[in-house]
Amino acid sequence: MPETAAPKYLSSSLNSLDIAVIGAGPHALTLAAHLLQKRKTWGNRLCFFDPSGGWLSQWQQQFAALEIPHLRSPAVHHPAPNPFTLRDFAQTHAQELYPPYDLPGTKLFIDFCDRLIQEHQLQDHLVKAQVERIVPLEKGFQLWLGDGSLVLARRVVVAHGGGRKFLPDWVQGISTPYPSDRLQHSSEVDLRTLHCRGEKILIVGSGLTSGHLAIGAAKRGAKVTIMARRVFYEKFFDADPGWLGPKYLKDFQQESCWLTRSQTVINARNGGSLTPAVFTHLRRLRAEGKIEFMENCEIKQAHWVSGAGDQGNNLGANLANSLDDNWQLGCSNGEKLAVDRLWLATGSTLKVQEQPLLAPLLVTNPLEVVNGLPVLTTHLRWGNCELYLMGGLAALQIGPTARNLSGARMASDRIVEALIKPRTFQPLIAA
Numbered sequence: 461m462p463e464t465a466a467p468k469y470l471s472s473s474l475n476s477l478d479i480a481v482i483g484a485g486p487h488a489l490t491l492a493a494h495l496l497q498k499r500k501t502w503g504n505r506l507c508f509f510d511p512s513g514g515w516l517s518q519w520q521q522q523f524a525a526l527e528i529p530h531l532r533s534p535a536v537h538h539p540a541p542n543p544f545t546l547r548d549f550a551q552t553h554a555q556e557l558y559p560p561y562d563l564p565g566t567k568l569f570i571d572f573c574d575r576l577i578q579e580h581q582l583q584d585h586l587v588k589a590q591v592e593r594i595v596p597l598e599k600g601f602q603l604w605l606g607d608g609s610l611v612l613a614r615r616v617v618v619a620h621g622g623g624r625k626f627l628p629d630w631v632q633g634i635s636t637p638y639p640s641d642r643l644q645h646s647s648e649v650d651l652r653t654l655h656c657r658g659e660k661i662l663i664v665g666s667g668l669t670s671g672h673l674a675i676g677a678a679k680r681g682a683k684v685t686i687m688a689r690r691v692f693y694e695k696f697f698d699a700d701p702g703w704l705g706p707k708y709l710k711d712f713q714q715e716s717c718w719l720t721r722s723q724t725v726i727n728a729r730n731g732g733s734l735t736p737a738v739f740t741h742l743r744r745l746r747a748e749g750k751i752e753f754m755e756n757c758e759i760k761q762a763h764w765v766s767g768a769g770d771q772g773n774n775l776g777a778n779l780a781n782s783l784d785d786n787w788q789l790g791c792s793n794g795e796k797l798a799v800d801r802l803w804l805a806t807g808s809t810l811k812v813q814e815q816p817l818l819a820p821l822l823v824t825n826p827l828e829v830v831n832g833l834p835v836l837t838t839h840l841r842w843g844n845c846e847l848y849l850m851g852g853l854a855a856l857q858i859g860p861t862a863r864n865l866s867g868a869r870m871a872s873d874r875i876v877e878a879l880i881k882p883r884t885f886q887p888l889i890a891a
């Protein structure tokens with residue numbers, strides 16, 4: 461999707477907006493599509509900020525880097541309001557719905573989103589900028605952008621994903637310098653540019669990302685080990701489909717204890733899992749001797765050993781490795797391993813107090829926080845201020861699928877209801 465310049469109304473005025481949306485990923489797109497269905501003429505009230513300058517750029521980058529052929533979620537989950545429009549769109553792309561639950565192909569999903577973006581001319585409402593600071597005013601907000609400029613907005617929706625890479629403790633304990641490309645979080649690995657024929661790669665983590673990375677590395681001739689703290693297990697979806705409707709959500713929403721709700725969210729997601737198709741593929745590769753599984757096991761210590769004797773600093777990613785350079789690993793089951801690369805498919809953590817954009821708001825506009833999740837209103841509003849959160853941070857209200865496409869739909873329903881509620885116009889008061 462092409463990058464766009466700032467919308468004309470933004471550059472020409474004193475940057476005063478009605479609704480500023482931070483992020484231009486699937487959640488922001490879902491919000492836009494739901495709002496514009498209810499208020500067709502509100503396009504000019506909306507302005508999206510994303511440092512990439514394009515729609516869904518993070519999503520596309522992740523799918524391409526991991527060579528993911530199709531979504532994990534079925535075709536009814538997508539940003540448009542009518543659940544069946546993606547299936548209709550797929551009539552001309554029939555080969556791109558994958559069994560067993562009509563999982564949209566990666567390209568089909570992007571083509572569909574692209575059409576939605578064009579339909580609402582959303583590329584004209586996207587500003588290429590990172591929002592670095594949100595300052596609440598008496599009415600509205602100041603948004604400070606990466607280039608130092610300032611925008612005023614009456615209402616703000618934060619749809620910025622916002623997870624922080626989770627790194628296991630032993631990573632802190634590594635005392636030897638190592639080339640940066642030899643230890644990477646999964647979000648930094650790009651299979652498309654990887655040359656690893658003959659290398660030994662250890663992937664930590666039992667989720668679907670581990671599976672995609674293992675398949676991609678094995679395809680390129682690496683000898684792969686995937687390590688899980690528990691046993692690998694398969695599940696079609698991130699969370700049981702009962703979380704999409706009243707079956708589980710009714711009790712969840714009646715639960716008045718936020719701590720219980722947060723624990724329910726953690727239990728329902730139950731860490732990482734593989735889809736049956738990916739698990740079957742991995743087992744086949746194991747039978748062919750290309751992949752090994754290490755279960756109920758963790759790394760305890762890691763040392764980078766440089767056979768060339770270069771223990772110096774600044775071991776850049778482009779440093780040519782000696783054949784003897786490798787990781788020496790001590791594992792919880794007593795085994796010692798030597799590998800060329802370590803990949804951490806260990807997911808991300810989401811805590812509002814660790815978010816550079818939101819943590820200052822906890823000081824100016826305090827809010828109860830439980831296990832890192834803010835206690836928002838039922839409309840996902842931050843207390844009394846006109847700031848709304850979408851994504852994983854809304855999980856205490858939306859439930860375990862808050863970060864998924866289905867969660868984006870549920871969040872949009874609630875936020876849109878609040879945004880369109882008639883209220884008297886309040887002019888912005890600058891600080």
Ligand SMILES: Cc1cc2nc3c(=O)[nH]c(=O)nc-3n(C[C@H](O)[C@H](O)[C@H](O)COP(=O)(O)OP(=O)(O)OC[C@H]3O[C@@H](n4cnc5c(N)ncnc54)[C@H](O)[C@@H]3O)c2cc1C
Binds near residue numbers: 488511526851864865
């Ligand atoms: C590999 C992978 C596959 C997935 N597959 C599925 C699936 O099949 N089905 C499903 O339901 N869910 C899936 N998910 C989960 C979820 O739907 C995605 O993570 C999705 O991208 C979340 O959308 P988002 O808009 O919240 O975040 P993102 O896609 O991360 O978009 C957020 C955007 O906000 C921007 N941003 C961040 N900070 C700022 C800032 N300060 N100022 C301005 N902009 C900012 C970022 O640049 C980014 O473009 C998957 C997740 C991953 C990682």
